[in-house]
Amino acid sequence: MLTLFGNLESGNVHKVQMILARRGLAFRRVEVAQVRGEPRRPEYLALNPMGKVPALLLEDGDVMTESGAILYHFAEGTPLWPEGRRAQAEVLRWMFFEQYSHEPALAVLRYLRNYTPEPVRHEARLTELRPRAHFALNAMQARLGGASWFAGDGPSIADYALYPYTRMANESGLELEEWPSLSRWLARVEAQPGFLPVYAEGAAETVGFDAYFGT
Amino acid sequence: MLTLFGNLESGNVHKVQMILARRGLAFRRVEVAQVRGEPRRPEYLALNPMGKVPALLLEDGDVMTESGAILYHFAEGTPLWPEGRRAQAEVLRWMFFEQYSHEPALAVLRYLRNYTPEPVRHEARLTELRPRAHFALNAMQARLGGASWFAGDGPSIADYALYPYTRMANESGLELEEWPSLSRWLARVEAQPGFLPVYAEGAAETVGFDAYFGT
Numbered sequence: 281m282l283t284l285f286g287n288l289e290s291g292n293v294h295k296v297q298m299i300l301a302r303r304g305l306a307f308r309r310v311e312v313a314q315v316r317g318e319p320r321r322p323e324y325l326a327l328n329p330m331g332k333v334p335a336l337l338l339e340d341g342d343v344m345t346e347s348g349a350i351l352y353h354f355a356e357g358t359p360l361w362p363e364g365r366r367a368q369a370e371v372l373r374w375m376f377f378e379q380y381s382h383e384p385a386l387a388v389l390r391y392l393r394n395y396t397p398e399p400v401r402h403e404a405r406l407t408e409l410r411p412r413a414h415f416a417l418n419a420m421q422a423r424l425g426g427a428s429w430f431a432g433d434g435p436s437i438a439d440y441a442l443y444p445y446t447r448m449a450n451e452s453g454l455e456l457e458e459w460p461s462l463s464r465w466l467a468r469v470e471a472q473p474g475f476l477p478v479y480a481e482g483a484a485e486t487v488g489f490d491a492y493f494g495t
Numbered sequence: 496m497l498t499l500f501g502n503l504e505s506g507n508v509h510k511v512q513m514i515l516a517r518r519g520l521a522f523r524r525v526e527v528a529q530v531r532g533e534p535r536r537p538e539y540l541a542l543n544p545m546g547k548v549p550a551l552l553l554e555d556g557d558v559m560t561e562s563g564a565i566l567y568h569f570a571e572g573t574p575l576w577p578e579g580r581r582a583q584a585e586v587l588r589w590m591f592f593e594q595y596s597h598e599p600a601l602a603v604l605r606y607l608r609n610y611t612p613e614p615v616r617h618e619a620r621l622t623e624l625r626p627r628a629h630f631a632l633n634a635m636q637a638r639l640g641g642a643s644w645f646a647g648d649g650p651s652i653a654d655y656a657l658y659p660y661t662r663m664a665n666e667s668g669l670e671l672e673e674w675p676s677l678s679r680w681l682a683r684v685e686a687q688p689g690f691l692p693v694y695a696e697g698a699a700e701t702v703g704f705d706a707y708f709g710t
Contacts, residue, residue, distance in 0.1 A: 329633070329634045329637040329638070330592055330596060330634050331630065331634070332595075332596070342581070344584060344588065345588055345592075346587070346588040346591040346592060346595075347591075348587060348591045349584045349585070349587040349588035349591055350584070352580075352583070352584050352587050353580055353581065353584040356580050365567075365568055365571050366557070366568065368567070369559060369564045369565070369567050369568040370564070372561065372563060372564040372567050372587075373559065373560055373561040373564035375591075376561040376562075376563045376564055376590075376591075376594055377545055377560075377561060379591055379594050379595045380547075380561075380594045380595070380598075380599075381545060381547070383595075384595075384599065415546065418544070419544045419545050419546070422544040423544070
């Protein structure tokens with residue numbers, strides 16, 4: 281069975297859950313949480329020197345990391361990775377946008393507001409990140425003004441990549457009602473086969489960090 | 496002819512120059528520079544709503560953005576995009592790492608130190624970013640301890656993506672001598688066919704922002 285390392289609160293981990301659920305692939309999940317500093321513990325760094333969740337241990341012992349790369353791998357043979365180099369590059373365009381311009385604003389806002397003991401201490405950073413998050417959502421809305429999906433005419437892993445942190449935008453202090461085309465797009469993603477909501481457990485079984493690593 | 500929008504100081508723009516040089520494709524370059532706020536001017540946003548350089552205007556009028564997506568597009572038919580889904584996912588893994596964990600540390604350090612009038616005003620941010628940059632270079636060194644290239648046995652667009660900001664790490668206040676395997680890897684990239692050094696002009700002709708946009 282596949283083994284996914286990460287916590288349910290992570291949107292990047294959720295992307296992997298989404299593609300595995302879509303593919304109907306069973307997996308167990310080892311709890312690794314940023315709030316407890318677990319991605320930087322030596323046992324985990326031996327698995328993923330990048331010090332981030334998610335990581336995915338394959339049955340052959342190989343370890344994959346970076347949610348975008350994992351989405352790509354498991355999209356093989358599905359319509360979520362289109363034919364044609366130019367169409368594929370457009371999928372990757374939105375996936376790189378998500379990792380560089382979207383997630384660092386929305387996810388960090390969400391983390392500072394909800395997962396730090398004194399969010400007020402981070403006010404300068406929150407003030408810097410809010411307009412970045414707005415700018416990212418505006419860029420998404422510009423695309424969705426004339427399209428149903430981010431790349432091409434159908435759903436792709438770009439939509440999967442952009443889904444979790446957009447869905448949780450209210451936790452980032454943003455009002456999704458300001459971007460109506462995004463709300464309609466979220467509903468389209470949620471109607472996809474095998475859809476798994478954020479925070480839902482997709483694993484067949486779960487294991488704690490210490491139990492797995494024997495620490 | 497292709498038209499590249501961006502400035503020579505941008506490592507992300509340089510990645511596009513590198514792949515076009517490797518492919519022997521002629522292009523003109525329109526100067527669009529972050530220090531002058533040009534990526535957020537309305538004329539440019541009409542071209543790229545993401546408000547970033549590079550952008551690449553194709554001969555059919557299509558616009559591509561996100562350096563990683565452009566590298567992918569132009570790697571078609573070259574050995575820089577390997578065969579096999581698992582090997583390809585490994586290339587993307589390092590490209591997402593570069594955009595999420597490497598570039599935001601190294602490039603922002605470099606920008607604050609060299610392109611802002613009073614770097615001392617950003618000391619808190621510099622102090623936060625330095626360990627992130629070290630961590631990223633350590634993760635790269637961990638890979639290169641047993642390998643010549645980031646993904647698979649040969650050079651790929653992952654190496655092209657990681658090259659510019661690593662090459663310019665001294666401008667980020669980092670001493671590359673601390674990571675000897677990275678220096679050896681940089682030399683291997685520099686021995687690639689059609690290699691173009693950072694800051695070099697690869698364009699057949701250049702046009703200023705106002706001249707191009709008629710502003």
